Amino acid sequence: MVDILLLIVITISIIANILIFILYKKQREISEYFKRSLQEKKLRHDTVITEKITLGKQQLEAVFDAITDMICAIDKDFNIVRANKSYASYSKLSVQALPGKKCFEVFFKRKTPCSDCPAKISFTSQKPIFKHQKKIKINDKTEYFLITTYPVNDSLGKTINVIEHIRHNTEEKMILEQLIRSEKLATIGTMTAGIAHELLNPLSGISGTAGNMIQMPEKYGLNDKGIARITSIIESANRAGSIVKDLLHLSRKEEGTSIITNANEIVIKAIDAVRMKDIPPIEFKMSLEDNLPKIICDPGKIQQVFINLLTNAIQSIEAKKQIYEQANKSYSGVILIATHQSKGNVQIDISDNGIGIDDSIKDKIFEPFFTTRSPGEGVGLGLSICQKIIEEHEGKIFFESKETFTTFSVVLPSYSKKEVREVLG
């Protein structure tokens, strides 16, 4: 009986052991399984995150490069750490070639850092600098920039990089200046019209009274000396009168004097007009397009513009001729006149190989009272009147001064009867 009991106990214990072993094994297997699956899961998770990070980086880089403003990060020694495509293309280098280069060298073409560098301030103050205005001459061209700098700090709070955000606003600046200029012109215009007419009244009285005195000296008890003095009064009054007339021309808005005509005819007439004056031998080369669309304009005014431009060209040639004669060099003046269509507009180019226009006065030549001539030769209203007239015609006037030739171009909208009808309703 004991044996049977012992056997049962042994059997049970064996079975229990086996069971325990099996259970243990199973448990190991299960834990292994969980461990493995956890690892796999982690691995998968990591891959996804890496992928996400890569994608995010790519997206950010694309955004970074897509920004048309120029952006770069620099370190304390002005070395570029990173820059976007706009920055690279302005510097005429590839994005990859930029890191390590000095920002002032590649961007501003300088040998030393700019004295007013806003990034330097951001490094020391650890604060951003907003919209710092920068005007710089690069290759003889004045360029304007708006620079904003942001410091980038490490975990210890030390500024390791500065991000520079640079906006190229030369064009905006130019447009703004142009606006201010035309605003000024408009104000001057309104003022002058009133002043000029008011001046004409007494001037007419002065010159008329003086004229009577010269014509009928005995009526006024005038002797020869008196006549001589009155003559000089008349001359002064007439000079003042002609300036007043110029001013009126500049300011007067003459509406509705438009007719439909061919620009070539006006150009030819202007050339004839300047040729009638005593001018030095100058070769006039003409290339006028035959089938030019007609323009709607005030031919008298447009002719005045061409005469003005041609006169300037002749004077420029005369000036150069003098210089060459003094240096015993040979030179012959040429004026090229060309008309052609461009994008539904009519363009007239008047070029000369005279002395050209100095860079320093380029942005002043359309200003009223700006002149390079000596006093008495002109008050400097010519080109400002031209600009005014062309603007009235909704056209454009601009110039380009290259090595040998200076070209003034006038662009006028071409006419179609339909448009006029629509405008007039």
Add this chain to the structure above:
Amino acid sequence: MYSILIVDDEFSIRTMLMDYLEEFYEVEVAENAQEALNLCKKKYFNLVISDINMPGMKGPELLLEIKRLYPETRTALITAYNIDDYINLARKSGVSNIIPKTSPFNFKELFDIVDGLLTGNIFGLRRYMNDNYINFGEFCIKSSKEAKDVREAIVTLLKERLGVIGDMRLILDEIITNAIYHAPAFEDGTKKYEEFSDVVLEPQEYVYLECGYDSEKYGVSVVDKMGRLTKEIVLYKIERQINGKGILDDSGRGIHMSRLFSDRLIINIAPKIKTEVIMMNYFTNKYRGYKPVYINEL
């Protein structure tokens, strides 16, 4: 002797005008409209010349009032301001002569206009020229075929003798076309000839041209027999062109262009008898840029 009243608030202007005109006429001056009206009550004036901008009543208003009170009195305006801006006002006041205050003052022109207004002697290029006037030639157009040749003959004469033509070719073209095609009409006023058609004018119709010059200017006159223009129509057409409404008009463009592209345009009308258009250019630019209005109707 004719009597003239000059109204201007600017002392130098009214005395200057008086000093000159009193050599030929009886002249009185007034500083403002009220003074002028008071003077008119005491004395009859054949002509009143008034400034436009004066303190108190303005020139056009004054002249309208004078016309109402004394219908026989002739009127003219004088101004230093832009005449184009006052054409509407002038038309409403029945004024068709606006003299510019130029510097130097143009006394010859003043005399021609004043004398024309007083005497009614308005026709002929010669009377607007100085004593040293030289007549280059006279032409008569009887058919549309002759128009171009006559125009070219005049242009050639100017070019060869004087070396300048201004915009004469352009405006002669317009004015001759008007004279041939637009001026002749049937009794009921409808147009007689179609533009650009071949036309032979009837015996009593003709277009007569004269050109010549003096020491300071040259000019061309175009006379057409009959003609339907009135000063009212001319002023209306000029006004319409100036404010841009008439840009596509056929009639009116010729007159407007002539005024625009010559230094002086004078239109003389003897109703139903003849119409004369005179265009003149000065050799120097001292009187250029002012655009007076000189329209005389008998």
